[in-house]
Amino acid sequence: MTDVFTKSKRSEVMSLIKNRNTKPELAVRSLLHRMGFRFRLHRADLPGKPDIVLPRYKTVIFVHGCFWHRHKGCRFAYTPKSRTDFWLKKLESNMVRDQLVKADLERLGWRVITVWECELREPGQLANRLDLNREVL
Numbered sequence: 001m002t003d004v005f006t007k008s009k010r011s012e013v014m015s016l017i018k019n020r021n022t023k024p025e026l027a028v029r030s031l032l033h034r035m036g037f038r039f040r041l042h043r044a045d046l047p048g049k050p051d052i053v054l055p056r057y058k059t060v061i062f063v064h065g066c067f068w069h070r071h072k073g074c075r076f077a078y079t080p081k082s083r084t085d086f087w088l089k090k091l092e093s094n095m096v097r098d099q100l101v102k103a104d105l106e107r108l109g110w111r112v113i114t115v116w117e118c119e120l121r122e123p124g125q126l127a128n129r130l131d132l133n134r135e136v137l
């Protein structure tokens, strides 16, 4: 993976990724909305404070930035060339936390869906994946 961003662009991208109510999350919300799903946001009483919660389907959705959450095999999940050890440690601890949160939610009976930021480039495909009524997840 190559470092595709300049230093200033990278910090801009990272601050975007870290915040809640980011653009990708809003895009997923509007997609779900158009599909007719009702959902709640950032339920603090659930492990990991899921971005989107669909109580009727006992489903939670996390919208993950590919870099920040290390999307496997994705070209956006690059490793920065400077301070590499720092970043690897940080990104790996994010991944471990994601896995623990997922396991906790599943133990509580929730279905956990992860939407990756790069999937938003193909909204049609993503919509198919999020068609909760079809049980094809």
Ligand SMILES: [Zn+2]
Residues within 6 Å of the ligand: 066, 071, 074, 075, 076, 077, 116, 117, 118, 119
């Ligand atoms: Zn990705």
